[in-house]
Amino acid sequence: MSAFSTSPGTRDILAPDAARWRLFQEVFADVVEQAGYGYMIPPMFEDLGVFLRLGEATDVVTKEMYDFEDKGGRRVALRPEQTASVCRAFVQHRPTTPWKVWYAGPNFRYEKPQQGRYRQFDQVGIEVLGVEDPHLDAEVIALASQFYTRLGLTNVQLSINSLGDAGDRQRFADVLRIYFESHIDRLSEESRITLTKNPLRVLDSKRREDQAVIADAPRIRDYLSAQAGEHFAAVLAALDAQNITYTIDDRLVRGLDYYRRTTFEFVSTALTAAHTAIGGGGRYDGLVEELGGPATAGIGFALGLDRTLLACDAENVFPAPASRVFAFVVDTTGGLEAAKVCHELRSVGIGVDRAFDGRSMKAQMKAADRSGAMVSIIIGTNELEAGQVLIRPMNSGEQYMVERAQLLTAIRQEVINFQ
């Protein structure tokens, strides 16, 4: 087979699923714009340096970047996520704070593809720059939670943790390193390698042999500074006040190095595969500074479209939107009348489709059925000669004749009947 097909980790999203994707983004826009977030469209590729700030120890940067040199000799990369781009944009444009933005679109990571993990994958997300208030942390989390509710998801669990300030995080990492090194004989080989790069990440290991050691590991909560501890307590209190349930997870250590203080993750318990994390985020105070801007607090989250939709499938919610074709024209007189009817109805906002290629009435009726149309408009030689059309609601056995001139009025009545 020499025909082309999509590259590994990419795919075509066809109807009706593509319509579902678009609706997903529209619902998201509705939830966050109502909270004052503005839509932002960052470029899909940037100077490689923008993304290198995500952390020297993250796989996203070291192993998975789609980077290349363009024809002008610039070192650029397809964005692996959008937080860094938002921060770069903040430094570049210096908007007034608080700067609340949302985005949607594809990101690129060179990973081995699996279900729920693609090389081109879509996310929606929000970011807020310039606010340290713990109430904002809670607002950000609440919006994600509200969005899941709007989709109809109920089996979503929120895990939350605090990684402390930069100093706390470093101190804890040192303590962890010492702890794990003293138990290194009980760690898996993979975790020993992880330990040398980022001790925090060992806490994330899912390998069975590591679990006992991890269970007894020091806990970040014991190493939080007073301010970080207070901040975390305030976030939890604000979540309580909004009736958002959560689980404090001491082992929640997210993979991007820039996270500070609050980190959180949403897991779908309806999914059975390994990729149950359908969304996550946290604070990244310091990232703007890394990118050459002023010291600025930042927080946000990103939700994966694919995985969230998989969760929707598993819960049987958020189906693809219905057909927008209200009427289907069946014309056995050559098709010219169908053309006129389609134009007439479409121009007043009524969805209409028709058949082509002079197919038999039976075939056209079949097409009408498949189109999802509520009514079919039938025009045969008798109708054409009499200056009439036959209207047939698809879900009933009844059909009736109207004068051609009354077609629009009749269809409008049918629209009302179906509302």
Place this chain on the structure above:
RNA sequence: GUGGGCGUAGCUCAGUUGGUUAGAGCGCCAGGUUGUGGUCCUGGAGGCCGGGGGUUCGAGACCCCUCGUCCACCCCA
């Protein structure tokens, strides 16, 4: 990146210890119903059995390589 499973029609899959013209269901097209879909009946189109090499008189079945996909690890959304 590491390890493993699987690639047969548009889709979901069957193909007995290697044996001649490769099957089903669904979908699609047509007819039964020369003016009627969603049910039913009949027929039809559609496959270099992922690709390449090898073993054999003979390979969809066996071996090697390769590509793709899925699962676990890893990573993360």
